[in-house]
Amino acid sequence: MDKACFIVEDLLPLYSEGLLSVETTKWLEEHLEQCEHCKELAALSKDSIVKEPVESTVDQKKMFKQINRKLSLYQIIFVTLSFIFAIQTSLLNESFGFILSYTILGLITYLFYKDMKMMFLIAFTPIFLWSLGTHIFEFSTGATEGNLGIKEIFFSFQGAILLGFSHLLFAFIGSLIGLLILKLKERG
Structure with a gap:
């Protein structure tokens, strides 16, 4: 990996958002045509990250029951x-x-x-x-x-x-x- 690859890595998020200037975009695309490693990184940056649902360990019904019990006590x-x-x-x-x-x-x-x-x-x-x-x-x-x-x-x-x-x-x-x-x- 040469110095240009490190620069491309830094610019990839801006590139995928379309926030680079025209000249920088041309230079980056030329580099991606020549460098397989950077081309793979660009392909990975376009893929969305799959978010796994987070399972709650708290029983909401039980929690609300306790809260309502405390509020009733205060009342x-x-x-x-x-x-x-x-x-x-x-x-x-x-x-x-x-x-x-x-x-x-x-x-x-x-x-x-x-x-x-x-x-x-x-x-x-x-x-x-x-x-x-x-x-x-x-x-x-x-x-x-x-x-x-x-x-x-x-x-x-x-x-x-x-x-x-x-x-x-x-x-x-x-x-x-x-x-x-x-x-x-x-x-x-």
């Missing part, structure tokens, strides 16, 4: 924490600790799900259900004067919505902080 933890926050730090308990608790809940929920709808459900639903249930329970046990009628249920429903939205406001602030954290992290 149960979030909902449980949300119910605990609803009961312990509710505005009905004359405690303003819910402000910090629900802000943190909104932050963590948004960072985990990256979805405002999930944050809304996890922050609003438990306090709404707990408040509504508490009001109806108080009417049904006689702790509150009056009969349990449509009017009382309607007022209980209104109160539960108001309480839920007041708690949701602070969870929303927490989720906005989470959104800001993600945007700042994205920018670097």
Whole structure:
């Protein structure tokens, strides 16, 4: 192999892609007519490489089942924490600790799900259900004067919505902080 063969070897990928100048292409083709070794290399470079399929050693169904199980566990933890926050730090308990608790809940929920709808459900639903249930329970046990009628249920429903939205406001602030954290992290 002479010096020209080494040059041809370097130029073969460009030649097969059609990226050489006209003069270089003429010179290379003349060399290929004279040199059998380089002609064989050129023929090999035109053949496509057969890719063998790679067999996956991971059972995808099993892997997704484990992932879904972990996500379900986290969801149960979030909902449980949300119910605990609803009961312990509710505005009905004359405690303003819910402000910090629900802000943190909104932050963590948004960072985990990256979805405002999930944050809304996890922050609003438990306090709404707990408040509504508490009001109806108080009417049904006689702790509150009056009969349990449509009017009382309607007022209980209104109160539960108001309480839920007041708690949701602070969870929303927490989720906005989470959104800001993600945007700042994205920018670097």
